[in-house]
Amino acid sequence: xxxxxxxxxxxxxxxxxxxxxxxxxxxxxxxxxxxxxxxxxxxxxxxxxxxxxxxxxxxxxxxxxxxxxxxxxxxxxxxxxxxxxxxxxxxxxxxxxxxxxxxxxxxxxxxxxxxxxxxxxxxxxxxxxxxxxxxxxxxxxxxxxxxxxxxxxxxxxxxxxxxxxxxxxxxxxxxxxxxxxxxxxxxxxxxxxxxxxxxxxxxxxxxxxxxxxxxxxxxxxxxxxxxxxxxxx
Amino acid sequence: xxxxxxxxxxxxxxxxxxxxxxxxxxxxxxxxxxxxxxxxxxxxxxxxxxxxxxxxxxxxxxxxxxxxxxxxxxxxxxxxxxxxxxxxxxxxxxxxxxxxxxxxxxxxxxxxxxxxxxxxxxxxxxxxxxxxxxxxxxxxxxxxxxxxxxxxxxxxxxxxxxxxxxxxxxxxxxxxxxxxxxxxxxxxxxxxxxxxxxxxxxxxxxxxxxxxxxxxxxxxxxxxxxxxxxxxx
DNA sequence: CAGTGGTCTAGACCACACA
DNA sequence: GTGTGGTCTAGACCACTGC
Numbered sequence: 001x002x003x004x005x006x007x008x009x010x011x012x013x014x015x016x017x018x019x020x021x022x023x024x025x026x027x028x029x030x031x032x033x034x035x036x037x038x039x040x041x042x043x044x045x046x047x048x049x050x051x052x053x054x055x056x057x058x059x060x061x062x063x064x065x066x067x068x069x070x071x072x073x074x075x076x077x078x079x080x081x082x083x084x085x086x087x088x089x090x091x092x093x094x095x096x097x098x099x100x101x102x103x104x105x106x107x108x109x110x111x112x113x114x115x116x117x118x119x120x121x122x123x124x125x126x127x128x129x130x131x132x133x134x135x136x137x138x139x140x141x142x143x144x145x146x147x148x149x150x151x152x153x154x155x156x157x158x159x160x161x162x163x164x165x166x167x168x169x170x171x172x173x174x175x176x177x178x179x180x181x182x183x184x185x186x187x188x189x190x191x192x193x194x195x196x197x198x199x200x201x202x203x204x205x206x207x208x209x210x211x212x213x214x215x216x217x218x219x220x221x222x223x224x225x226x227x228x229x230x231x232x233x
Numbered sequence: 234x235x236x237x238x239x240x241x242x243x244x245x246x247x248x249x250x251x252x253x254x255x256x257x258x259x260x261x262x263x264x265x266x267x268x269x270x271x272x273x274x275x276x277x278x279x280x281x282x283x284x285x286x287x288x289x290x291x292x293x294x295x296x297x298x299x300x301x302x303x304x305x306x307x308x309x310x311x312x313x314x315x316x317x318x319x320x321x322x323x324x325x326x327x328x329x330x331x332x333x334x335x336x337x338x339x340x341x342x343x344x345x346x347x348x349x350x351x352x353x354x355x356x357x358x359x360x361x362x363x364x365x366x367x368x369x370x371x372x373x374x375x376x377x378x379x380x381x382x383x384x385x386x387x388x389x390x391x392x393x394x395x396x397x398x399x400x401x402x403x404x405x406x407x408x409x410x411x412x413x414x415x416x417x418x419x420x421x422x423x424x425x426x427x428x429x430x431x432x433x434x435x436x437x438x439x440x441x442x443x444x445x446x447x448x449x450x451x452x453x454x455x456x457x458x459x460x461x462x463x464x465x466x
Numbered sequence: 467c468a469g470t471g472g473t474c475t476a477g478a479c480c481a482c483a484c485a
Numbered sequence: 486g487t488g489t490g491g492t493c494t495a496g497a498c499c500a501c502t503g504c
Binding site for chain 1: 462
């Protein structure tokens with residue numbers, strides 16, 4: 001202990017992590033209870049509790065009332081990614097943001113979309129396409145579908161002035177979201193907007209949100225060449 | 234309040250969230266201090282503290298000593314991805330896992346790697362290449378670099394028997410990790426191993442870990458066609 | 467320097483889940 | 486029932502940082 005000899009919850013956490021790593025408490029085994037550990041470390045139970053609570057959040061251990069605390073068999077690591085507004089992401093890079101509306105239509109949902117996000121057969125969908133630029137260079141192509149049957153006020157929004165991305169964040173809350181990343185090859189149309197060549201590999205993010213089981217929106221975001229999504233943890 | 238009239242930290246958290254959503258405390262504004270809120274809610278400061286600490290972790294608010302707590306201007310959403318062992322990931326899909334060692338060399342770190350993860354000029358690097366299969370179909374090509382100067386026992390490990398991925402998880406702890414995703418086009422060599430065609434778009438994950446500032450390992454993981462990384466939040 | 471959040475304590479009661 | 490984790494309290498001291 002560096003400053004003073006106070007045991008802090010971080011010390012407890014690190015000590016527990018070491019013991020797990022050194023197989024003092026092997027995977028699957030039952031760890032001592034909070035009271036016992038508090039006595040051993042010479043600190044309050046609340047301190048041990050905080051350390052163990054964080055370890056549980058991180059997926060290192062598994063805690064159950066009465067059953068006690070066990071070391072997880074497979075140490076699943078979690079990486080947290082920030083999902084900001086495109087605008088914020090671009091400005092965060094120190095670049096100037098520009099938005100460009102391409103076009104929109106009101107249509108019945110295509111079958112693949114119905115299946116993918118769980119729409120009703122008669123749901124009307126607002127289909128918007130637009131571009132996001134960083135320092136006037138293409139950054140992201142946004143292919144956005146909004147469930148107009150549920151989000152009625154989307155019919156009256158002016159997406160030539162505000163990006164659907166931003167409009168939705170401000171106007172429509174959601175309870176569940178799914179995001180998925182993949183690589184694909186660029187088609188002719190998007191290649192034009194992104195100033196790239198058809199067939200080039202591109203990074204794609206697809207995002208769906210629901211409000212109490214009702215599908216709100218689906219977006220396919222195609223990033224320009226060289227995009228990279230990074231996080232530390 | 235449902236059970237009794239005890240205020241729990243969840244109640245505090247929800248109340249704060251409502252107020253932020255209702256713009257009682259607009260984005261960027263300074264919220265009341267913990268003591269003030271504790272008095273208002275009729276609970277202990279620790280209870281308010283826990284509520285606010287969690288909101289800060291979630292990126293909803295920003296806390297600074299002396300400066301106080303502010304509502305974040307852009308509600309940054311966080312998506313949590315699980316980073317399991319390839320083996321666990323494949324078995325989790327209900328497929329049979331198979332590992333294949335390709336080859337390894339001990340070399341000086343190439344410049345790009347030195348720059349990328351912060352190696353010393355004289356560090357020796359163990360360079361391993363291997364494959365992971367799901368139901369005997371190529372799943373992932375692993376291009377792994379291990380800092381043998383720091384992780385000395387890696388020199389004696391038998392990577393034809395155990396994948397570096399698994400070996401590292403069991404043998405070497407880390408304090409910091411970075412993961413990044415991007416899309417690229419497949420080169421000739423990897424195309425052969427992945428049973429794909431050179432030039433095809435592929436999804437790539439790159440992962441670096443450090444133990445107390447010392448670089449431990451860098452891995453470039455190239456996934457077979459159609460791979461998709463998904464999470465709900 | 468002084469105010470705000472960060473953390474610890476010691477004790478208490480509660481809720482859940484296993485026996 | 487009974488033990489374990491979950492949470493709250495009231496008070497205290499500390500550490501960072503803006504003024």
